[in-house]
Amino acid sequence: MLVKKIFFLLSCFLFSNLFAQNNSFQCYPTNWWTGMKWNHVQIMIYGKGIGNATGYMINYPGVTLKKSHRVDNINYEFLDIVIAPSTKPGILKIHVKQKDSSFVINFPIKKRRPGNGNSFAQGVTSKDFIYLIMPDRFSNGDTTNDRIAGMRDQSLNRDTVFMRHGGDLKGIENHLDYLKSLGVTALWLNPVIENDMPERTEHGYAFTNHYKIDRRLGGEKAYHSLVNAAHAKNMKIIQDAVYNHIGSYHFTVLDPPMKTWLHQWPDYTNTSYKDQVLFDPYASDKEKKIMQDGWFVPSMPDLNQGNPFVANFLIQHALWTVEEFGIDGWRIDTYIYNDLDFMNRCNKALMDEYPKITMFGETWVHGVLNQSYFVQNNFNIPYKSNLQAATDFQTLWGITDAMTKDFGWTEGVNKLYTTLAQDFVYKDPMRNVIFLDNHDLSRFYSVVDTNMLKYKAALAWLFTCRGIPQIYYGDEIGMQGFTTPNDGHVRLDFPGGWASDGSDKFTEAGRTVNEQKIWIYISTLTNFRKNSSAITTGKMMQFAPVKGEYVFFRYDSKQTIMTILNTSKENVNISIKNYSERTNGFSKMKNIITGEISLLEDFSMSPMESGVWELEK
Numbered sequence: 001m002l003v004k005k006i007f008f009l010l011s012c013f014l015f016s017n018l019f020a021q022n023n024s025f026q027c028y029p030t031n032w033w034t035g036m037k038w039n040h041v042q043i044m045i046y047g048k049g050i051g052n053a054t055g056y057m058i059n060y061p062g063v064t065l066k067k068s069h070r071v072d073n074i075n076y077e078f079l080d081i082v083i084a085p086s087t088k089p090g091i092l093k094i095h096v097k098q099k100d101s102s103f104v105i106n107f108p109i110k111k112r113r114p115g116n117g118n119s120f121a122q123g124v125t126s127k128d129f130i131y132l133i134m135p136d137r138f139s140n141g142d143t144t145n146d147r148i149a150g151m152r153d154q155s156l157n158r159d160t161v162f163m164r165h166g167g168d169l170k171g172i173e174n175h176l177d178y179l180k181s182l183g184v185t186a187l188w189l190n191p192v193i194e195n196d197m198p199e200r201t202e203h204g205y206a207f208t209n210h211y212k213i214d215r216r217l218g219g220e221k222a223y224h225s226l227v228n229a230a231h232a233k234n235m236k237i238i239q240d241a242v243y244n245h246i247g248s249y250h251f252t253v254l255d256p257p258m259k260t261w262l263h264q265w266p267d268y269t270n271t272s273y274k275d276q277v278l279f280d281p282y283a284s285d286k287e288k289k290i291m292q293d294g295w296f297v298p299s300m301p302d303l304n305q306g307n308p309f310v311a312n313f314l315i316q317h318a319l320w321t322v323e324e325f326g327i328d329g330w331r332i333d334t335y336i337y338n339d340l341d342f343m344n345r346c347n348k349a350l351m352d353e354y355p356k357i358t359m360f361g362e363t364w365v366h367g368v369l370n371q372s373y374f375v376q377n378n379f380n381i382p383y384k385s386n387l388q389a390a391t392d393f394q395t396l397w398g399i400t401d402a403m404t405k406d407f408g409w410t411e412g413v414n415k416l417y418t419t420l421a422q423d424f425v426y427k428d429p430m431r432n433v434i435f436l437d438n439h440d441l442s443r444f445y446s447v448v449d450t451n452m453l454k455y456k457a458a459l460a461w462l463f464t465c466r467g468i469p470q471i472y473y474g475d476e477i478g479m480q481g482f483t484t485p486n487d488g489h490v491r492l493d494f495p496g497g498w499a500s501d502g503s504d505k506f507t508e509a510g511r512t513v514n515e516q517k518i519w520i521y522i523s524t525l526t527n528f529r530k531n532s533s534a535i536t537t538g539k540m541m542q543f544a545p546v547k548g549e550y551v552f553f554r555y556d557s558k559q560t561i562m563t564i565l566n567t568s569k570e571n572v573n574i575s576i577k578n579y580s581e582r583t584n585g586f587s588k589m590k591n592i593i594t595g596e597i598s599l600l601e602d603f604s605m606s607p608m609e610s611g612v613w614e615l616e617k
Contacts, residue, residue, distance in 0.1 A: 024047050024048070025045055025046065025047030025050055025096075025105050026045070026046045026047060027043050027044070027045055027046075027094075027105060027107050028043070028044040028046065028210070028211055028313065028317075029041070029043070029211065029316050029317065029320045030108075030211050030320075031107060031108040031109065031110055031320075032083060032107075032109055032110070032320075033109065033110050033111065033112045033113075033323055034083065034085075034087050034088065034089055034109060034110070034111060034112060035085060035112050036083070036112065036319070036323075036353065037352055037353050038315075038316070038319055038349060038352075038353060039082060039083040039084070039085070040066075040080065040081075040082050041080075041081050041082075041083060041316065042078055042079070042080050042081075042309070042312040042313075042316065043078065043079045043081060043094075043107065044076060044077075044078055044257070044309070044313060045076065045077045045078070045079065045094075045105065046075060046076055046251065046255075046257075047075060048075055049074055049075065050074070050075060050076065050077045050096070051070055051071065051073065051074035051075065051076060051077050052074055052098060052099070053077060053096050053097060053098050054097045054098060054099060055096075055097040056068050056077075056079060056094060056095065056096055056097070057094075057095040057097070058081065058092065058093070058094060058095070059093070059095070060087075060090070060092045060093070060109075061087065061088065062083065062084040062086050062087030062088070063081055063082070063083055063084070063087060063092055063109070064081065064082045064084070065079060065080070065081055066080040066081065066082055067079075067080040068080075069309075071257050071258045071309070072256075072257070072258040072259055073255065073256060073257050073258060075255055075257075076257040076258075078309060079094070083109065087109060088109075089109055089110050089111045090108075090109055091106050091107070091108055091109070092106070092107040092108070092109050093105075093106060093107075094106075094107055112323065113323055113326055115326075116354060116355075116356075117354065117355060117356035117357075119231060119326070120227075120231065120322070120326035120327065120328060121322055121326070121327070121328060121354035121356055121357045122236055122328045122329075122356055122357075123328060123329050123356045123357050123358035124186050124236060124238060124328065124329045124358050124360075124468055125358070125430075125431070125468065125536075126430045126431070126466070126467060126468055126536050126537065127185070127530075127536040127537070128185045128186045128236065128468055129183055129184055129185050129186065129463075129468075129469050129470075129471075129526050129529065129530075130184075130185075130186045130187075130188050130238065130433065130468060130469065130470035130471075131179055131182070131184040131186070131187055131188070131470070131471060131473065132188045132189075132190070132435075132438055132439070132470055132471070132472045132473060133172060133187060133188070133189050133190070133473045134167070134189075134190045134202070134203070134204075134439055134473065134491055135167050135168060135169060135171070135172060135189055135190065135192060135204070135217050136164055136165050136166070136167040136168075136202040136204075136216075136217075137165055137167050137202065137473075137491050137492065137493050137494065137497075138167045138171055138172055138175075138473055138493075138494050138497055139167055139168075139171025139172060139174060139175055139494060139496075139497030139498070140165070140166040140167050140168060140171050140497060140498050140499075141168055141169070141170030141171035141172070141173065141174045141218075142168050142170040142171070142218055142222070143166065145168055145215060145216050145217070145218055145219075146164075146166040146216070147216070148215045148216055151196050151215070151216070152196055152197060152198045152249065153196075153197060153198060153199055153201050155199070158493060158498070160488075161486065161488025161489055161491065161492070162199075162200055162202070162486075162488050163200075163202070164201065164202050164216065165202065165493055165498075166216075166498070167217075167493070167497060168216065168217045168218045168222065169192065169213075169217050169218040169222040169223055169225070169226045170218050170222055170225075170226075171497055172187070172189070172226055173222075173225060173226045173229050173230075175497075175506055176229055176230060176233050176235065177233075178506045179235070180233055180235065181523065182476055182519075182522065182523050182526065183522070183523055183525075183526025183527045183529070183530060184235065184526070185234070185235055185236065185530070186235060186236040186237070186238055186328070186329070187230060187235060187236070187237055187238065188238040188240065188331050188470065189237070189238070189239065189240060190203060190204045190205075190240055190439060191203075191204030191205055191207070191239075191240045191242060191333075192204065192213050192214060192217055192223060192239070192240075193207045193209070193210060193212065193213060193214065193242075194207065194208050194209045194212040194213065194214045194215070195207060195208060195214055195247060196208040196209070196247075196249055197247050197248070197249050197299070198249070202491065203439065203491070204240070205240075205242055205245075205300070205333060206245075206246065206247030206248070206249075206250075206299060206300055207242060207246045207247055207250060208246070208247045208249045208250045208251065209250065209251060210313075210317045211317070211320075223325055224325060227325050227326050227327065228326075231326065236328035236329065237325075237326075237327045237328055237329075238327070238328060238329045238330065238331050239321060239325075239327045239329075239330055239331070240330075240331050240333060241318060241330045241331065241332045241333060241359075242333045242334070243303070243305065243314050243332065243333075243338050243342075243343070243346065244296060244302065244303065244333065244334045244337045244338045245295065245296050245300035245301060245302050245303060245334070245337075246300065246301060246303060247299065247300060247301075248298075248299050248300065248301055250301075253301050257309065258307070258309070260304055260307050261303070261304060261307060261309075261310060262301045262302060262303060262304055263293040263294075263295070263301075263302040263303070263304050265293075265294075268295070268298060269290060269293075269294045269295065270294050270295055270296075270297070270298075271290065271291055271292070271293075271294035271295065271296055271302075271337055272287065272290050272291050272294060273291070274287065274291055275291070275336045275365045275370055276370065277291050278291060278292070278336065278340070278373070279370075279373045279381075279383075291337070292337060292338070292339060292340075296334060296337060302337075305338060305339035305342035306339055306342070311342055311345065311346075314342075314346065315345065315346045315349050318330070318346060318349070318350055319349060319350065319353055322350070322353070322354055322357065328357065328358075329357055329358045329359065329360075330350070330357070330358075330359040330360075331359075331360055331361075331362070331391070331433075332359055332360070332361040332362065332387075333362050334362055335361030335362050335363055335374055335387065335390075336361075336362075336363055336364075336365065336374055340374075340383060340385065343361075343385075343387065344385065344386050347359055347386050347387055347388075348386060351386075358388055358389070358431070359387060359388055359389070360387075360388065360389040360390060360391055360431070360432070360433050360468075361374060361375070361387050361389075361390055361391065362390075362391050363375070363390040363391060363393060364391075364393055364440075365393065366393075366394075366397070367394070368394050368419060368422040368425060369422075369425065371390050371392070371393065371394050372390075372425040372426055373385070374387060374390065375387045375388065375389055375390045375426065375427075375432075376388060376389075376426070376427035376428065377425050377426055377427055378424065378425055378426070378427060379425070388428070388431050389428070389431035389432045389433060389468075390432050390433070391432075391433050391435065391438075391470075392432040392433060392434045392435070392467060394419045395416065395419055395420065395432075395434050395465070395467070396434070396435060396436065396441075397415065397419070398415045398416030398417075398418075398419040398420070399416050399436065399458050399461055399462075400444075400447060401413070401415035401416065402415065402416045402457075402458075402461075402550065402565065402567050403447070403448050403454045403457065403458055403567065404447065404448065406569075407545065407547065407548035407567060407568055412545075412548065412567060413545050413548060413550045413565065413567040414544075414545055416461075416550065417542060417544060417545055417550060420465075420466075420540075420542060421542075423466070429466055429467065430466050430467060430468075431467070431468065432466075432467045432468070433467060433468045433469075433470050434462060434465060434466075434467040434468065434469055434470065435462070435469070435470040435471065435472070436458055436459075436462060436471065436472075436475065437472050437475065437490070438470075438472050439472065439487070439490065439491055440483070440487060440490075441483065441490065442481065442482040442483050442484075442490060443472075443474075443475070443479055443480050443481045443482070443490055444458060444475070445475070445478045445479065445480055446480040446481055446482055450478070450480065451608070452514070452517070452518075453607075453608035453609060453610070454608050455478065455518070456521055456610055457565045457566075457567070457608060457609075457610035459521060459522060459525065460525070460563055460565065460610045460611070460612050461563065461565060461610075463522075463525040463526060463529050463535075463612075464525075464529075464535055464552075464554055464561060464563045464612055465540070465552070465563075466540045466554075469526075469529075471522070473494055474492075474494055475522075476518060476519050476522045476523070477495075477505050477511060477515040477518060477519055478514065478515055478518045479492065479494075494506075495510070496510055521593060524592065524593050525592065525593070525612065528592050532554075532559060532561060532614075533556050533558050533559055534554040534555050534556050534558070534559035534560060534561045535554045535561055537556065538554045538555050538556035538559070538561075539554070539555055539556065540552060540553070540554055540555075541553045541555070541581065541582055543578070543579060545567075547568055547570075547572055548566060548567045548568025548569075548570075548572065549564060549565070549566050549567070549568065549572045549574065549605070550564070550565045550567060551563070551564050551574070551578075551579060553579070553582040555582060559614065560582060560586065560614070560615040561592075561612065561613070561614055561615070562579075562582070562583075562589065562612070562613045562614075562615060563610075563611070563612050563613075564605065564610060564611050565610045566605040566606070566607060566608060566609050566610065567608065568607060569607050570607060571604050571605065571606055571607065572604070572605050573602060573603075573604050574602060574603050574604070574605060575602050576600060576601060576602055582615075583600060583615065585617065586600050586615040586616060586617060587599065587600055587616070587617060588600055588615070588616040588617070589613040589614070589615050589616065590613060590614045590615075590616060591611060591612075591613055592612040592613065592614060593611075593612065597616070600615060
């Protein structure tokens with residue numbers, strides 16, 4: 001009996017040495033979880049010569065190896081596994097047999113994160129207020145990660161608008177209380193994934209490894225910490241997804257798994273940026289292909305989402321990110337340039353796994369019909385998008401015209417009115433994200449030539465109109481900048497985010513009188529909005545502008561809010577009887593900003609004056 005036991009132990013020892021762990025091979029995804037609906041997982045193994053393996057073996061209760069895929073490049077192998085619902089967490093050992101040796105690759109199977117839909121994957125709704133941050137330009141909370149040895153970009157120069165400045169995730173976490181006091185309920189961060197490119201990487205849209213958080217931002221540890229800290233303060237995290245393209249130094253570009261991993265052309269072909277060809281009934285197939293398969297810019301190769309291996313890689317990464325970090329929603333970059341059938345698959349996979357998660361896509365187009373084509377809409381057409389919402393560029397163009405152009409039949413504030421009048425095309429326009437600017441647009445305070453009345457009017461519209469309001473970091477203190485001569489000028493550092501800054505705009509003491517006025521105006525509106533059922537979940541009624549005045553109401557059975565913008569160059573008289581459908585039964589109105597209560601009767605408004613009132617009995 002003792003001899004048999006010794007023989008058994010010796011056999012186990014020899015077997016374990018035969019299949020020694022090999023850490024030179026990487027798995028993507030890096031792990032998976034038990035109990036996921038997406039339990040048919042495709043593991044991409046990357047490492048020198050992995051495709052020369054003569055066989056693979058898995059011996060783990062509940063996990064089945066269905067198929068291995070040999071591809072063009074011998075440095076890749078794709079394994080299809082199925083994880084049964086009964087599978088227990090642990091380390092799945094992938095036994096790799098080669099001609100002269102064998103080894104083991106460890107693939108962790110984890111227990112799922114608790115709180116799906118409650119403590120994470122909560123989604124954003126019209127009850128939220130989104131604050132957009134470019135991490136490199138907000139605050140430097142950890143100077144030790146300003147430069148990372150071995151990364152291609154070693155620049156760090158705050159005197160330029162192009163190079164990295166050193167902001168990071170710790171810097172954001174340090175200022176969560178500031179953001180909460182402003183009324184923020186959700187943070188949207190420009191991409192945090194590794195961008196190991198040689199230059200101009202502060203924006204984050206050129207991924208080089210999907211499964212690494214950029215170490216110059218603090219890496220995975222800092223991202224976990226930020227998400228957890230935000231959730232502890234009842235704030236949500238929206239991650240920026242980039243499915244359309246990757247950076248030219250992504251490992252799958254430098255060493256492609258197969259010839260069809262990227263969209264290839266005989267000569268470099270840029271996208272046409274012509275969204276119309278995707279729904280034009282008379283469009284050329286050639287022009288459709290150029291629009292969707294052309295590269296966004298030369299340094300960002302276009303992923304071929306029609307390749308099932310690429311599709312699985314991207315979808316699994318999206319699921320993995322939600323489960324690993326506990327994010328609550330997605331903003332999807334360059335949405336209209338993706339393969340739209342692929343996007344429907346990806347969106348569905350996320351919604352199936354996380355029923356409350358929300359997604360809104362960048363739809364930088366012109367025209368409500370154009371924009372609504374890419375989201376859930378009421379059209380009876382062959383292509384039906386399942387994207388829940390858009391970044392609403394159409395209302396942006398409308399409020400911009402209202403603040404910068406004279407009133408006319410279709411011009412000025414009538415552009416805004418007409419845009420909103422077309423909301424019937426959307427399945428749910430309340431899900432659209434409305435905004436005044438972002439990292440690619442001129443600062444709105446500069447667009448209105450730092451006119452405080454115009455800026456306040458636009459903000460009054462933003463925080464009371466239908467949809468989910470979003471501002472860009474620094475809007476709350478009137479930061480300025482145009483995209484000419486380049487967009488770096490709208491990505492300047494938030495003053496006070498660096499220890500050497502001469503002033504600290506995170507504090508009232510550090511703000512100028514004008515900056516404090518803007519800050520108070522926004523925080524008053526946003527914190528009122530939080531508890532306003534009429535604004536966050538109520539209906540909307542707007543009235544056609546006559547002389548440049550724009551009047552709309554948000555209302556429900558509990559509350560009525562009245563917003564008025566006088567966009568004309570003259571005084572206008574507001575006749576309450578013109579709005580009796582919504583004002584009947586009320587006798588007073590309370591100014592949301594000042595708290596002043598006055599009789600609900602006719603009054604005059606000066607040029608560019610605006611106001612938000614709660615009506616009272």
